[in-house]
């Protein structure tokens with residue numbers, strides 16, 4: 001990570017929360033307060049055409065050396081809208097007139113970083129085939145990006161081949177050389193095929209949806225690590241406990257949603273703190289992943 005800048009005057013830390021949902025995320029607000037933000041300015045239903053005026057409010061109010069005390073957080077349940085907001089924010093900056101910004105719509109970047117880093121504790125992703133179950137939601141999409149960034153061979157699962165294909169196309173746009181295949185995972189037979197030769201399974205399905213029954217998991221002979229992101233029973237991966245954090249079960253390292261959530265929370269809070277060390281950081285998927293790797297390696 002880059003060296004912190006020095007502020008000429010210590011100003012209160014102000015975080016502008018731009019959220020694409022009607023009600024800005026309470027979760028993100030609480031994490032901001034817990035990350036020593038002094039003033040949180042929360043706006044909901046924000047669209048890209050409204051961003052410029054709000055960003056001007058952040059960059060024209062403090063001198064250039066004090067801008068590191070103001071930052072922007074982009075959130076909301078829709079990751080595509082979040083990407084559009086992030087782009088609009090960055091397009092408003094010019095020269096030194098900018099503040100640091102983090103995008104984490106629906107916890108997508110921090111959760112995906114935590115999930116991929118958990119898997120990476122056990123396998124070299126560059127040599128591994130990964131089955132990403134229900135990889136079409138905000139979190140799954142970012143998991144797919146990060147897996148591609150690490151050189152994994154990815155199978156993106158969905159009940160709909162079209163939705164899986166759409167995710168694969170977005171991954172290829174960002175990582176043209178990656179190996180990423182869409183797969184339909186609606187039946188146990190299809191799952192058995194998808195898991196064949198997979199070293200890693202990451203389940204990113206909606207809460208309370210079982211994606212992988214134990215009977216199928218036990219047939220996957222190459223599996224080394226499974227990560228389940230659903231915290232609400234029944235678990236997405238049968239047999240994984242929600243608290244698991246690398247617990248070995250049937251010879252496989254298991255992570256449950258709360259186990260991974262502990263990494264996610266650490267990454268999220270430290271990322272908010274980093275926004276106030278400089279005025280020119282952009283924390284999106286890869287930057288948050290790099291920050292997570294730094295944090296987890298220093299805690300190892």
Ligand SMILES: NC(=O)c1ccc[n+]([C@@H]2O[C@H](COP(=O)([O-])OP(=O)(O)OC[C@H]3O[C@@H](n4cnc5c(N)ncnc54)[C@H](OP(=O)(O)O)[C@@H]3O)[C@@H](O)[C@H]2O)c1
Nearest residue numbers: 107134136137138139158159204205206207229230257261
């Ligand atoms: N542990 C943490 O710290 C943490 C943080 C944030 C989020 N989460 C959890 O991470 C998971 C992913 O979050 P998300 O917001 O990306 O999820 P999401 O958008 O609610 O769902 C992801 C995918 O689940 C699949 N799905 C939905 N209903 C289904 C059903 N009835 N049967 C089978 N598949 C179904 C859908 O894929 P298809 O329609 O393409 O099949 C959907 O795109 C959630 O469980 C969320 O609670 C965990």
